[in-house]
Amino acid sequence: MDYQLTLAILAICVASYSAFLQRKQIKLMKADSLKGAPQSPVMAWWRSPSIIALSIITVLAWVPWGLTTWQNWKLEKIGVGINAWGLASPDFKTLQIVVSGSELRSTEKLVAIVMHYRGDGDIMDWTDIQVSLPYDFRIGTQALYIKPDEHFLGEVQAGMRSTQYFLLMVPAQLSRNQFHSLRQAVSLGAKILWNGAGPP
Incomplete structure (x- = not known):
């Protein structure tokens, strides 16, 4: 497998797993707040700085593979x-x-x-x-x-x-x-x- 594609897939897997953990944590915090425990305001999971950062890294990881694929597609088209x-x-x-x-x-x-x-x-x-x-x-x-x-x-x-x-x-x-x-x-x-x- 192309190393650029491998890196891109790895990046999206890490980002997806991080998003899953972030969402799970927010659900637990909401459950605790329903029980009466004092909690800080909870932001949407997808607005978390860590999720935003990982999303940016994922996009950047896919760019080289996308460019290479596009170049190869142009050659194949010809x-x-x-x-x-x-x-x-x-x-x-x-x-x-x-x-x-x-x-x-x-x-x-x-x-x-x-x-x-x-x-x-x-x-x-x-x-x-x-x-x-x-x-x-x-x-x-x-x-x-x-x-x-x-x-x-x-x-x-x-x-x-x-x-x-x-x-x-x-x-x-x-x-x-x-x-x-x-x-x-x-x-x-x-x-x-x-x-x-x-x-x-």
Whole structure:
């Protein structure tokens, strides 16, 4: 089970149990007051500060899972899922993003992009990118291969790590030579479907 979902379920269980105990305590206090014992004014159980705090924590615990589910739903809606990414050869000369497709598209293709982003400006404007050839949408599993240039390989040999991976859906007629940054690709009709970090 996804750890985000596990955390969210645990949070709602704790909040529910706390609400149960709070309500039970208030019922006992009301029963004592009916017997004539002096009691302080009793507020509604759901207005208790502890219940409010636990409710907020529960909502916050569900947010990451909700966002992740929404991102995955967008990928599934387009008909592409991410299986793996990283090295395709031990010499670092071939990288890959492995996808699973569930539909065919004739007007769009898939493109993989990798980069060593160093934080110098907006990542959308980073021009030192490595771009794969366009791949057709296919039903089943396929690997999108990227052949890094000598500059990228030199950075790897110098110890640079944490490569950024991007999966783009681009118009079928768009060539990889027509854009040199993510922003340029998006301006030409591309959509960023997924982003992740990994080796090398």
